Amino acid sequence: MQRLKQTTSRIYDWLELRLQLEAPIKDAALHPVPRDTASWWYVFGSAAFTLLFLQIFTGILLALVYVPSAGEAWSSLNVLNHQIPLGWFLRALHGWGSNFMVAIVFIHMAQVFLFGSYKFPRELTWIVGVFLLLMTLGMAFTGQVLRFDQDAYWGLGIGASIASRVPFIGGGLVHLLLGGPIIAGATLSRFFAFHVFVIPGLMLLFVFVHVWMVLKLGINEWPMPGRLVQRATYLDDYKRLTHEDGIPFIPGAFWKDLVFSGAILAAVAVCAFVFGPYGPSGQPDPSIIQTVPKPDFSFLWIYTVLSYLPPEMETPFILIAPLLAIAGLLALPFFAAEGEKSWHRRPVAVLTVSTIAVCWGVLTHLGTTTPWSPHMSAWSSDPIPVHHLQSATPLVRQGAVVFQAKQCRNCHSIGGAGGERGPALDDVATRMTIDQMRFKVVTGGGNMPAYGKNLSPAEIEGLVSFLETLHPANEPPAYDASRRAVDGEQPPANSAPQPNPPASGNSGR
Amino acid sequence: MSNEENRPSMPSSQNLTAPVAGGSANDPRIVSRRWLLFKASIALNGIVGVVLAVPILRYFFAPWRKDASFNSWVSLGAASAFPAGETRLAFYKSPSANSWDGQTDNVACYVRSESANQFSVFAINCAHLGCPVRWFPQSQLFMCPCHGGVYYADGSRASGPPERGLFTYDWKIASGELLIDAGQMPTLSNSAKLVKISAAQGDCSCSG
Numbered sequence: 096m097q098r099l100k101q102t103t104s105r106i107y108d109w110l111e112l113r114l115q116l117e118a119p120i121k122d123a124a125l126h127p128v129p130r131d132t133a134s135w136w137y138v139f140g141s142a143a144f145t146l147l148f149l150q151i152f153t154g155i156l157l158a159l160v161y162v163p164s165a166g167e168a169w170s171s172l173n174v175l176n177h178q179i180p181l182g183w184f185l186r187a188l189h190g191w192g193s194n195f196m197v198a199i200v201f202i203h204m205a206q207v208f209l210f211g212s213y214k215f216p217r218e219l220t221w222i223v224g225v226f227l228l229l230m231t232l233g234m235a236f237t238g239q240v241l242r243f244d245q246d247a248y249w250g251l252g253i254g255a256s257i258a259s260r261v262p263f264i265g266g267g268l269v270h271l272l273l274g275g276p277i278i279a280g281a282t283l284s285r286f287f288a289f290h291v292f293v294i295p296g297l298m299l300l301f302v303f304v305h306v307w308m309v310l311k312l313g314i315n316e317w318p319m320p321g322r323l324v325q326r327a328t329y330l331d332d333y334k335r336l337t338h339e340d341g342i343p344f345i346p347g348a349f350w351k352d353l354v355f356s357g358a359i360l361a362a363v364a365v366c367a368f369v370f371g372p373y374g375p376s377g378q379p380d381p382s383i384i385q386t387v388p389k390p391d392f393s394f395l396w397i398y399t400v401l402s403y404l405p406p407e408m409e410t411p412f413i414l415i416a417p418l419l420a421i422a423g424l425l426a427l428p429f430f431a432a433e434g435e436k437s438w439h440r441r442p443v444a445v446l447t448v449s450t451i452a453v454c455w456g457v458l459t460h461l462g463t464t465t466p467w468s469p470h471m472s473a474w475s476s477d478p479i480p481v482h483h484l485q486s487a488t489p490l491v492r493q494g495a496v497v498f499q500a501k502q503c504r505n506c507h508s509i510g511g512a513g514g515e516r517g518p519a520l521d522d523v524a525t526r527m528t529i530d531q532m533r534f535k536v537v538t539g540g541g542n543m544p545a546y547g548k549n550l551s552p553a554e555i556e557g558l559v560s561f562l563e564t565l566h567p568a569n570e571p572p573a574y575d576a577s578r579r580a581v582d583g584e585q586p587p588a589n590s591a592p593q594p595n596p597p598a599s600g601n602s603g604r
Numbered sequence: 605m606s607n608e609e610n611r612p613s614m615p616s617s618q619n620l621t622a623p624v625a626g627g628s629a630n631d632p633r634i635v636s637r638r639w640l641l642f643k644a645s646i647a648l649n650g651i652v653g654v655v656l657a658v659p660i661l662r663y664f665f666a667p668w669r670k671d672a673s674f675n676s677w678v679s680l681g682a683a684s685a686f687p688a689g690e691t692r693l694a695f696y697k698s699p700s701a702n703s704w705d706g707q708t709d710n711v712a713c714y715v716r717s718e719s720a721n722q723f724s725v726f727a728i729n730c731a732h733l734g735c736p737v738r739w740f741p742q743s744q745l746f747m748c749p750c751h752g753g754v755y756y757a758d759g760s761r762a763s764g765p766p767e768r769g770l771f772t773y774d775w776k777i778a779s780g781e782l783l784i785d786a787g788q789m790p791t792l793s794n795s796a797k798l799v800k801i802s803a804a805q806g807d808c809s810c811s812g
Contacts, residue, residue: 166706248708252734252789253750259791266793270667276674276788277698279705281667380707382695384728384736387749401733402751406767467752471738501743506752516752544754544762549744 127341131317139203187367211436218428244375249388318436395462494561
């Protein structure tokens with residue numbers, strides 16, 4: 096035992112004489128940090144660091160099998176999923192690690208923003224962090240492309256379409272992005288190079304600089320309301336804080352980082368085990384058009400934004416908003432390098448973060464349900480509820496057939512089934528008179544195509560007859576007063592008029 | 605060589621400020637030999653860098669070519685295979701295909717035969733963001749699964765976020781075959797100028 100100790104010590108000394116790492120490592124490990132920063136709020140940066148290395152480690156393991164060729168990538172992913180023992184688990188770890196990393200990086204950013212950490216002298220730490228955030232998102236997008244399936248293929252199509260909107264150089268940018276005129280072998284090769292070499296290399300460099308500055312400048316102290324940052328005094332104040340009331344980084348603050356990183360790794364592993372790997376979905380064959388492409392979770396909010404923006408605002412928004420956002424983030428520490436750090440006295444900061452968080456949540460939720468997309472198979476798969484057709488006249492039944500056969504159902508739901516692009520039609524007759532419905536069907540409007548050329552007069556007559564029956568049993572359909580005068584009819588009684596009495600109700604049954 | 609020259613000079617940058625025999629340190633005529641060699645070595649590397657950058661940039665920007673250089677006439681099969689009055693899905697192999705492209709160079713398009721030997725050929729890609737539109741012959745509409753863009757049978761915009769109608773290919777008939785001028789993914793940057801933007805149909809959604 097004694098000899099073993101001696102040998103170990105000799106080896107250590109031999110290495111230390113050459114490497115001379117003991118002093119800097121001790122400095123880093125034992126440097127004093129403010130007592131308050133040994134907090135659970137300060138664990139996100141180290142968790143992001145841990146996840147980066149999980150991604151590098153699992154990424155290298157996946158690269159042992161993955162073939163970065165447009166012709167073979169999809170097959171090699173299926174081999175990983177189904178033939179290599181636990182290949183599915185490694186893919187799942189990498190995929191879920193990516194989700195967690197994007198989430199943790201955003202949380203880390205929100206936390207340091209609310210704690211005023213970007214203020215003097217940590218401006219550059221924040222700026223390097225902004226680039227790390229962009230690179231994390233870049234990794235998420237290029238990683239989605241490497242899972243070379245239908246979603247990856249059409250996601251690239253969306254990327255190319257966005258690039259094509261850049262004035263003057265859009266065409267060249269598309270070719271540069273795709274490595275040629277179409278999404279093909281060259282596209283996957285270059286995304287592989289970016290995902291595996293370029294971005295991770297830059298990330299390691301930036302992470303080194305980021306952590307270096309955290310060690311050299313010290314971790315941001317817990318913000319106290321009223322304790323203002325001033326360039327002239329801050330460094331001395333901080334030094335006093337750490338030396339008079341500080342604790343060594345290890346173990347004082349570090350044990351919480353370790354616990355949280357371990358918990359995050361465990362959470363990634365549990366998600367990977369329970370939910371499994373992402374895809375691959377269908378093969379990346381552009382001649383298979385029966386597909387509903389969707390981006391990965393991190394980018395669903397963009398997918399939503401692109402569906403709700405008015406067409407004329409889309410190009411300016413896509414091209415300018417990201418630049419403004421990035422410029423704003425980069426400029427932030429220069430506009431607000433001094434002053435109040437505490438969120439108790441920075442209502443605008445708190446409102447900004449909470450507004451962005453709520454918007455992101457709502458947009459992402461909408462991105463998962465995509466109410467703006469037609470349900471491509473609703474017309475052939477969702478039947479008309481039977482009670483609408485019982486005892487209906489032949490004309491109304493014919494109208495129901497038109498309603499199904501002409502894909503109205505892809506955008507309009509009845510009985511909770513069908514698309515949500517247009518309004519649900521369960522009680523459309525209470526909202527529109529038969530003339531208004533006829534006009535709407537023929538001329539379209541808003542998000543509805545005009546069907547005037549695509550339907551015969553007989554079909555239109557059947558269709559509006561059917562639509563007129565869509566109202567609750569106890570609620571009369573809308574009726575145009577002027578039409579009443581023309582027809583010379585008596586005004587309808589207070590009880591529900593029944594143009595097609597037996598078929599008129601859906602709520603009373 | 606230059607390293608050996610530089611190393612001893614590193615800590616002695618005050619040499620420049622120290623009095624040197626025959627003149628003051630600020631005399632612009634005095635140039636230390638070590639600093640001259642150091643600057644010369646930087647300049648040498650700068651020149652080599654510029655010389656290397658030219659081919660590297662040329663290589664990197666190789667895909668940045670004129671649109672026309674990617675296109676060529678490709679066949680969609682016999683023109684008689686497309687019945688008049690109908691819209692059919694057709695496929696072609698990308699003219700720039702490589703053997704490692706797998707299935708990605710099987711490109712689809714829609715051929716609408718208006719009458720004998722009169723065609724419109726539409727790209728599969730939605731003019732909004734490039735998703736594959738689907739043709740519904742019953743309602744004579746193209747619908748996009750991504751953001752709900754809809755087009756009429758003639759390719760003009762019907763509703764939804766697209767700003768314009770479907771992209772079209774130029775076509776011609778040679779030896780009874782329908783040929784289209786194709787080769788690159790249609791986007792707003794390369795196909796927009798080929799088609800007249802049709803007026804949006806319908807009115808504002810808030811007025812109805």
